[in-house]
Amino acid sequence: DIQMTQSPSTLSASVGDRVTITCRASHSISAWLAWYQQKPGKAPKLLIYKASSLQSGVPSRFSGSGSGTDFTLTISSLQPDDVATYYCQQYNGYSRTFGQGTKVEIK
Amino acid sequence: EVQLVESGGGLVKPGGSLRLSCVGSGFTFSKAWVSWVRQASGQGLEWVGLMQSEGDGGTTDYAAPVKGRFTISRDDSKNTLFLQMNSLKIEDTGVYYCVTDILGPAASWGQGTLVTVSS
Numbered sequence: 722d723i724q725m726t727q728s729p730s731t732l733s734a735s736v737g738d739r740v741t742i743t744c745r746a747s748h749s750i751s752a753w754l755a756w757y758q759q760k761p762g763k764a765p766k767l768l769i770y771k772a773s774s775l776q777s778g779v780p781s782r783f784s785g786s787g788s789g790t791d792f793t794l795t796i797s798s799l800q801p802d803d804v805a806t807y808y809c810q811q812y813n814g815y816s817r818t819f820g821q822g823t824k825v826e827i828k
Numbered sequence: 829e830v831q832l833v834e835s836g837g838g839l840v841k842p843g844g845s846l847r848l849s850c851v852g853s854g855f856t857f858s859k860a861w862v863s864w865v866r867q868a869s870g871q872g873l874e875w876v877g878l879m880q881s882e883g884d885g886g887t888t889d890y891a892a893p894v895k896g897r898f899t900i901s902r903d904d905s906k907n908t909l910f911l912q913m914n915s916l917k918i919e920d921t922g923v924y925y926c927v928t929d930i931l932g933p934a935a936s937w938g939q940g941t942l943v944t945v946s947s
Contacts, residue, residue, distance in 0.1 A: 722892060755932075757873075759873070764938070764939065764940065765937060767932050767934060770932045770933050770935075776935065806872075810873075810875070810933070812929075812934075815878055815880070815887060815889035816878075816891075817863065817878065817934075818875060819865075819872060819875060821872050822872040822873070
């Protein structure tokens with residue numbers, strides 16, 4: 722099984738800061754990686770698919786990059802509405818795996 | 829609008845069984861790959877298993893912690909996905925979400941159904 726390691730587990734930044742979350746796969750997954758945002762009490766929301774493609778309706782301050790085993794989610798200018806937990810997920814083949822999550826807070 | 833509605837959650841004793849259902853609407857259910865994802869209280873997301881569309885082969889795959897105990901099946905005539913859970917353990921407690929890839933990888937989620945395994 723492919724393991725996904727996400728870091729950091731918690732991140733505190735100021736409004737307007739550039740924020741970066743990383744995700745590392747235990748084996749190459751090409752670009753089969755997605756990023757999700759989850760707010761308390763809600764189902765997760767797809768932000769990025771195929772490593773760097775922005776899902777329709779998602780603000781352009783969110784971007785993704787990477788391929789193979791190393792991936793990054795960037796928020797170019799953190800907004801109060803971005804307070805949430807973020808997860809990566811690999812979808813290489815039938816099996817899927819989530820990262821452990823990164824909780825983003827406002828400083 | 830894509831909608832997924834889960835049901836069947838509840839309280840069950842360790843070693844017991846439960847069957848969850850997920851009814852889909854607003855899309856061609858028979859063409860969708862559908863997964864179950866769970867989340868224990870205050871914890872992260874855990875992928876449970878997936879079933880391909882029958883047209884793509886109907887293959888299922890499961891996460892290691894549930895393999896051999898959980899079974900996913902579907903009834904496309906009723907737009908319904910099932911999760912049969914046997915030999916339940918305390919660590920299976922959590923909210924179970926039905927998720928489809930129809931609009932992108934795990935782009936559409938149900939509201940979830942709570943499963944509590946406790947004596």
